[in-house]
Amino acid sequence: MPKILLRPGHNNPVFIAFLHMYKSCSPLRKPAVLYHLLHSFYESSSSCGLIISPEKSRIFSLQNPRTLPEFLVGPSIIPFCTQYLYLGAPVRVLPTTPARQRVHPIVQELLTRLQRRLEPLRWLTNNVAGVSIPVARNIYTAFIRSVVDYLSPTLSQLSKTALDPLEKFQNKVMRCILGCPMSTRIANMQQELRLLPLVERIFANVTFFTVKCLHSSSLAPHYAGLINMSLDPDSRPPQLRPGGRALIRNVCRDLRRLDINVPQEEVDHGPPPWQTTPVAVSYTPTCRRDLPCQQKQLALEAIDKVRSSIPASHTLYVDGSLQIDGTAGCAVYSPTIEPPNEGWTGRRLRDWSSSTSCELHGLLDAVSLLLRTRSNGLVICDSQSALCALSSPKPEARSLVNNILRHLVTAIRHALVIHFLWIPSHVGVAANDVVDRLAKAACRLALPAADASPATLSHYKRRIRTSAQLSTTRRRNVERPASVSIQHYDHFASRPYKYRRRGLLVRRHNVVxxxxxxGYRPVWQVGEAEDVPHYSSSKLCDAHNASHMQHYCLECPKVADLILSSLCLRHLQVLINSYPYFGGC
Structure with a gap:
């Protein structure tokens, strides 16, 4: 039975009637009836002003196309096909994927596209004069993995077994970026490059997108409604296609497992446009390439210049802090205003707040302080993202920005002048260092009861990413007792290290x-052999279980005469102890 896809006319009542008439026909007359009704549908749509594009129309049929007549849309013939591209993803019309097919057609089509994008990266990662490892990783995430991220809603409808070829593709890319052999542990490479398993990332992307839709229902109201109905045990969700059911089922399972209850965002439109005025923001004319002493001098000159243009003004320094453990805080400090009774102290914020929102909270406290004292002021901040958010049409923390704008409207009514200035951070400006210490100290304060439950999107994103990393962590924990390379990497991962980005032969140094x-996996681990001694005989002196670095460098009698002195021996012993055994020589 042939099926037709006419994307422009799915909401046309003529097209709906056409489908009902087609379904009521007998199977033997359906091709002829389809030909006649398609022509009638074309004429009816044309009379209503709806133009059907033959280039975007296709006919799918499980029967042999040679046994079917030609179907026309006006003078053009609609071609037959077995799949079509929708938002870049191939969609097959066959009811099920054949069991004998090893790779799903959507995955196969995607692998073909990714393989073409991998070729430039292979050329750029030449081990002699190629790009550095950090640059190669950025190319992969922006140029290759972004295609997978875009198709995550489609790929999440497939099983994890069907997505295994994509995981193998990322493993190949990691070896290409790091220049490591096939025997390198995948878990070590993922941790070194800070890359999630690709399959876990696909499902994490869809889960976080669902959280955003539940938080802001205006993004996708229909999808958010389906998720809410599926999460409610008393409601009965509507009938969906198999792919849609799989998507909803997987997302709801992850939300229940993570125990995520997303509060709906309150709509805040801010002050009316006729009341808002452009925010007065200035920036210190400096850049990172300038020396710290030069940046400090330019910052002090900018402060004096802006402060002299504001009559009877106070100077306020603000800062926000986000710690590694997720605690957040902000602080305000002024050398020209009398401190409060309890002294200058910061304010604790919700855990896992973004750094920009922490800075915006500080700006809000500074503007509120100027309104309470009814004084002009210069607010100094070292975050460009927070100051840019004040004039952005789509800021990161819209409610915070709108609250600041309302305070600025009130300040204008009271004839107050409030100016914002950006200065570079950590360049030796004394007042800015003081407010930085206050913000860090605020992270250790008790969290107010009203803010005890975090509800920020960054918190949910971190939880989802951490959950996606659990599979790699569990695999490393299981393999660690019998894996020399994982134990070796744990020794080095505990120490911070940064790959060189620029310099002579930087790629070769990065790969080494x-x-x-x-580290390297020993031969007995690569071959998965059992009951094999971890150390084979020495290649020089045939000593039993002595094929390792310490024996060759310090104990082998064949090289004893090459060691010049006991001082060199001690230096070599320290060197070997700092580099644990990583798989034999």
Missing amino acids: AARLRL
Whole structure:
């Protein structure tokens, strides 16, 4: 039975009637009836002003196309096909994927596209004069993995077994970036490059997108309604296609497992446009390439210049802090205003707040302080993202920005002048260092009861990403007792290290450092052999279980005469102890 896809006319009542008439026909007359009704549908749509594009129309049929007549849309013939592209993803019309097919057609089509994008990266990662490892990782995430991220809603409808070829593709890319051999542990490479398993990332992307839709229902109201109905045990969700059912089922399972209850965002439109005026913001004319002393001098000059233009003004420094453990805080400090009774102290914020929102909370406290004292002021901040959010049409923390704008409207009514200035951070400005210490100290304060439950999107994103990383962590924990390379990498991962980005032969240096850090799997681990001694006989002196670095460098009698002195011996012993055994020589 042929099926037709006419994307422009799905909401046309003539097209709906056409489908009902087609379904009521007998199977033997359906091709002829379809030909006649398609022509009638074309004429009816044309009379209503609806133009059907033959280039975007296709006919799918499980029967042999040679046994079917030609179907026309006006003078053009609609071609037959077995799949079509929708938002870049191939969609097959066959009811099920054949069991003998090893790779799903959507995955196969995507792998073909990714393989073409991998070729430039292979050329750029030449081990002699290629790009550095951090640059190669950025190219992969922006140029290759972004295609997978875009198709995550489609790929999440497939099983994890069907997505295994994509995981193998990322493993190949990681070896290409690091310049490591096939025997390198995948878990070590993922941790070194800070990459999630690709399959876990696909499902994490869809889960976080669902959280955003539940938080802001205006993004996708129909999808958010389906998720809410599926999460409610008393409601009965509507009938969906198999792919849609799989998507909803997987997302709801992850939300229940993570125990995520997303509060709906309150709509805040801010002050009316006729009341808002452009925010007065200035920036210190400096950049990162300038020396710290030069940046400090330019910052002090900018402060004096702006402060002299505001009559009878106070100077306020603000800062926000987000710690590694997720605690957040903000602080305000002024050398020209009398401190409060309890002294200058910061304010604790919700855990896992973004750094920009922490800075915006500080700006809000500074503007509120100027309104209470009815004084003009210069607010100094070291966050460009927070100051840019004040004039952005789509800021990150809309409610905070709108609250600041309302305070600025009130300040204008009271004839107050409030100016914002950006200065570079950590360049030796004394007052800015004081407010930085206050903001960090505020992270250790008790969290107010009203803010005890975090409800920020960054908190949910971190939880979802952490959950996606659990599979790699569990696999490393299981393999660690019998894996020399994982134990070796744990020794190096505990120490901070940064790959060189620029310099002579930087790629070659990066690859050597990566191989030393990641280690090599011994032969008995690669072959998965059992009951094999971990150390074979020495290649020089045939000593039993002595094929390792310490024996060759310090104990082998064949090289004893090459060691010059006991001082060199001690230096070599320290060197070997700092580089644990990583798989034999």
